[in-house]
Amino acid sequence: MSAAAETAARMVESLPPETQERVVERLRELIAEATEDSRWDARFDAKRDALRTAARAAREAIKKGEATPMDYKAL
Template sequence: MSSAAITTVTKMMESLPLDVQERIVEHLREYIDDLQDEIRWNESFQRTQQKLVAAARRAKQEIAEGQATALDYEQL
């Protein structure tokens, strides 16, 4: 699949020396990898968000009922 943006970038890159093209490709790979990681993180967060909210509510309730104890960092 090709879009006008991809066509534009391709034409821009073709005007550059090969070594510069390779550097650009490497930067694009890293950038796309980062974007894919961010997408996966967001999807994972969306899937678990309700569980996190429920856990936070449960913790607040336990604190209000006096069932919670302070965390002792020395025991970690």
């Protein structure tokens, strides 16, 4: 366990039991959020090159006059 985790554990242990439960529940939420953020970042990183390529192609099509405005009603 890292020093930071040990410090956090000691801090939680110093609290009354009912407060410990609330703190641990909030910690679970934070960990779940951080895990999801990491997954999102990994998925986005994996697609980054493809997105850049698509953006370049779109800009090139606009320069050449080959692009048409998006018709939102057609969606």
